[in-house]
Amino acid sequence: MDAATNQSSQLGFSFEAAKPQRRIWRVGELAAELRAQVERAFSDLWVEGEICDLRPAASGHVYFTLKDESAQLSVVLFRSQARLLRFKPEDGLHVLLRGRLSIYEQRGQVQIVAEHVEPVGAGSLQLAFEQVKRQLQREGLFDRERKRSLPSFPRCVGIVTSPSGAVIRDFIHIVHRRHNALHVLLYPALVQGEAAVAEVEAGIAWFNRTRAVDVIVLARGGGSLEDLAPFNSEFLARAIARSEIPVVSAIGHETDFTIADFVADLRAPTPSAAAELITAAQHKVEERLEELTQRLVRATRYALMQARERFSRLSSDGAFARMRDSLNRRQQRVDELAFRMESAWGRQCSAMTQRLQQLTVAVLRHDVANRLALTRERLDSLTTRLERAQRGYLVLLHFRLEGCEKRINSLSPLGILSRGYALVYDESGLLIKDASAVQPKQKLLTRVAKGSLESIVSGITTDQKPPGTL
Numbered sequence: 001m002d003a004a005t006n007q008s009s010q011l012g013f014s015f016e017a018a019k020p021q022r023r024i025w026r027v028g029e030l031a032a033e034l035r036a037q038v039e040r041a042f043s044d045l046w047v048e049g050e051i052c053d054l055r056p057a058a059s060g061h062v063y064f065t066l067k068d069e070s071a072q073l074s075v076v077l078f079r080s081q082a083r084l085l086r087f088k089p090e091d092g093l094h095v096l097l098r099g100r101l102s103i104y105e106q107r108g109q110v111q112i113v114a115e116h117v118e119p120v121g122a123g124s125l126q127l128a129f130e131q132v133k134r135q136l137q138r139e140g141l142f143d144r145e146r147k148r149s150l151p152s153f154p155r156c157v158g159i160v161t162s163p164s165g166a167v168i169r170d171f172i173h174i175v176h177r178r179h180n181a182l183h184v185l186l187y188p189a190l191v192q193g194e195a196a197v198a199e200v201e202a203g204i205a206w207f208n209r210t211r212a213v214d215v216i217v218l219a220r221g222g223g224s225l226e227d228l229a230p231f232n233s234e235f236l237a238r239a240i241a242r243s244e245i246p247v248v249s250a251i252g253h254e255t256d257f258t259i260a261d262f263v264a265d266l267r268a269p270t271p272s273a274a275a276e277l278i279t280a281a282q283h284k285v286e287e288r289l290e291e292l293t294q295r296l297v298r299a300t301r302y303a304l305m306q307a308r309e310r311f312s313r314l315s316s317d318g319a320f321a322r323m324r325d326s327l328n329r330r331q332q333r334v335d336e337l338a339f340r341m342e343s344a345w346g347r348q349c350s351a352m353t354q355r356l357q358q359l360t361v362a363v364l365r366h367d368v369a370n371r372l373a374l375t376r377e378r379l380d381s382l383t384t385r386l387e388r389a390q391r392g393y394l395v396l397l398h399f400r401l402e403g404c405e406k407r408i409n410s411l412s413p414l415g416i417l418s419r420g421y422a423l424v425y426d427e428s429g430l431l432i433k434d435a436s437a438v439q440p441k442q443k444l445l446t447r448v449a450k451g452s453l454e455s456i457v458s459g460i461t462t463d464q465k466p467p468g469t470l
Contacts, residue, residue: 028105035103038110042101047073047112048120051093062089066097066112074111075099081115094120126225132234132259141241147265148246151214152281156183158213158245160203163188167219167271174275179282185213191220196230201239208244215278216245218260219271222253231258240264250274417449435460 025033049066056062060079065072075097077089089095099114116134118126136142157175161167163186175182187203190196200218207216218231218240230236231251240247240263249264250271261267268274276283364370417423424432425445432438438457446453 031103031105031108035105038101038103044098044100045112046096046098048096049073049094051089051095052091054089054091064089064091066095074104074109075114076111077114077117081117085117089117096120129225129232129259132232132237133262136234136237136259136263141237142262146241150246150248150266150278154182154214154278156185156213157215157217157278158185158187158203158207159217159219160187160189160200160207161217161219161271162191165191165221167221170272171217171219171275174272175279178276179279182279182282192223192227192230194230197233197236200230201236204239204243204247211245213245215248216243217248217250217271217274217278218264219250219274220252221271222256228252228256228258231260233259236260237263248274248278417447423447 047066049068049072052065052067052072054062054064060082062077062082064075064077066075067073077085095117096119097112097114097117099112099116102111102113103109104111116130118130140146159168159171161171168186172184175184185207187206189199189203191200204216204218207213220228220231228251231249237259240249240260246265247263248266248268249258249260250268250273251258251260252270254269254273266277268277423446425447426432426438427443427445429445432444438444438460440457440459442457444455444457446455
């Protein structure tokens with residue numbers, strides 16, 4: 001063996017195979033690794049199917065299954081995304097959702113974490129609106145923290161709109177009526193069509209370069225979703241976000257919402273409302289003075305009325321009535337507290353009674369007498385099994401003993417004697433095997449199956465044949 005080992009080492013190889021390397025995973029580690037791999041591979045996907053097993057949770061999360069004719073997947077829509085839905089999900093609804101694939105580690109279950117859900121059949125403009133809105137919201141362009149407040153008393157307002165529409169006329173009329181000293185600077189631009197985005201963006205950039213205005217207003221009248229499409233552009237939204245001058249969005253009617261409304265520093269329901277919001281501070285100065293005057297008058301009247309009431313309460317009848325009412329209220333409070341105390345005491349007694357019952361059951365379950373009875377019962381069972389096993393074992397030993405006796409008897413010389421043979425011994429007790437070993441008149445002892453015989457040799461015969469043999 002050593003020579004073979006030395007020879008193999010001299011030849012440069014070994015008979016010992018290298019042990020394979022293996023990695024033993026914990027279940028949690030493997031599940032986490034699978035989740036990471038799946039989330040990296042399917043971080044953003046669109047899936048179409050039918051909703052079933054819808055389960056809204058109290059936390060605001062929505063759980064359901066998305067299925068088609070051949071498969072199904074679990075879906076979770078967290079509260080932050082569920083609140084953004086414009087419709088109520090229900091079983092049987094055919095939807096298109098966007099999300100990422102993940103693995104719920106506690107159950108080892110593949111699921112889709114949905115970011116957006118919409119009914120199948122929605123228009124492309126609506127879908128684009130939702131996509132752009134979601135993208136900009138993730139980037140923080142809609143955050144309240146990045147939005148600036150408007151100056152309280154602006155000197156000049158820049159408006160980007162069509163110079164020929166009714167919007168600019170209504171805007172100027174309201175501004176002059178509420179704040180005649182405020183200047184309005186118009187940047188003419190298209191507010192509809194493919195070129196509108198570039199022109200409105202150019203107007204914002206021009207006002208930021210010239211620094212001639214304190215506020216920028218984007219205004220146009222109402223219209224369809226297609227008419228308002230320029231103000232849902234991602235490029236225009238980013239231009240509004242880059243503006244160093246506060247921007248007011250006054251697009252469409254009060255029910256119309258655009259991406260520009262979410263990105264702008266302030267959203268006005270209509271262009272006319274935008275003019276009122278910009279001039280609100282100046283207009284509120286006069287309103288505030290009038291309001292303070294009216295409040296002073298009402299406060300004076302109220303003080304006089306309270307003084308008259310206090311004077312009327314100084315009479316004796318009124319004092320006794322107030323004392324009686326005060327005592328009645330305190331008695332009512334005492335009764336209420338007594339009822340609450342009785343109710344609390346009843347609940348406490350009920351709880352203690354239930355607890356006592358539980359402890360009683362627990363004590364009985366651990367009672368020594370019960371445990372001794374169970375132990376005694378088990379001991380009796382084991383004793384019975386032991387006796388049964390002993391009887392069986394004794395029977396087996398009896399059978400084995402009988403077999404051994406039979407084998408011993410078959411091999412014993414006494415067994416041979418019982419078949420008619422005999423053993424002959426000389427006077428010293430030695431077994432005689434050869435007739436020539438005895439002498440005439442020598443005493444012999446013959447052992448038969450039952451008993452022994454003493455004899456004296458009268459003669460010796462060397463014939464090998466037994467007597468009576470021919």
